[in-house]
Amino acid sequence: MERTFLAIKPDGVQRQLVGEIIRRFETKGFTLVGLKFMKVSRELAESHYGVHRERPFFAGLVDFITSGPVVAMVWEGDGVVAAARKMIGATNPLASEPGTIRGDFGVNIGRNIIHGSDAVETAQQEVSLWFKDEELVSWEPQIKSWLYE
Numbered sequence: 001m002e003r004t005f006l007a008i009k010p011d012g013v014q015r016q017l018v019g020e021i022i023r024r025f026e027t028k029g030f031t032l033v034g035l036k037f038m039k040v041s042r043e044l045a046e047s048h049y050g051v052h053r054e055r056p057f058f059a060g061l062v063d064f065i066t067s068g069p070v071v072a073m074v075w076e077g078d079g080v081v082a083a084a085r086k087m088i089g090a091t092n093p094l095a096s097e098p099g100t101i102r103g104d105f106g107v108n109i110g111r112n113i114i115h116g117s118d119a120v121e122t123a124q125q126e127v128s129l130w131f132k133d134e135e136l137v138s139w140e141p142q143i144k145s146w147l148y149e
């Protein structure tokens with residue numbers, strides 16, 4: 001089944017949104033298969049945001065993501081990559097729809113609370129960048145037959 005990588009950024013942790021954010025993905029019907037609370041190394045941050053290396057905001061982005069603890073997660077479910085992006089909302093929280101995480105909780109593009117993989121291929125790369133195989137847990141939720149026909 002499809003998997004995506006999500007990370008609650010240092011602002012989401014400081015804003016005490018960890019429980020709220022995990023609750024949203026749980027109650028939607030996605031399955032948590034990886035979770036760790038961690039300080040991000042500069043090396044990991046630069047690799048994760050490598051696609052933005054030439055952008056003017058790159059240094060600030062790396063400084064920010066390494067500034068405090070983050071909650072790194074892998075979630076599983078049909079269509080989870082695109083669905084999680086919808087639940088997260090647009091990059092700029094001011095442009096994010098109400099009901100999305102960024103739309104409900106943020107006001108600034110540099111403090112947009114959560115990262116989510118933008119495509120299935122990116123998700124695979126990010127999951128293996130952030131998690132070792134043995135840190136991911138495959139399990140069968142008991143409620144699955146109530147979520148899937």
Ligand code: DAT
Nearest residue numbers: 052057061090091109110112114115116118
């Ligand atoms: P997203 O996180 O929605 O996938 P992105 O991949 O384009 O957005 O950018 C990664 C992060 O970089 C984003 O969450 C916040 C920051 N960022 C993007 N564009 C920015 C900008 N114009 N100014 C400041 N920070 C920006």
Ligand code: MG
Nearest residue numbers: 115116117118
């Ligand atoms: Mg992105």
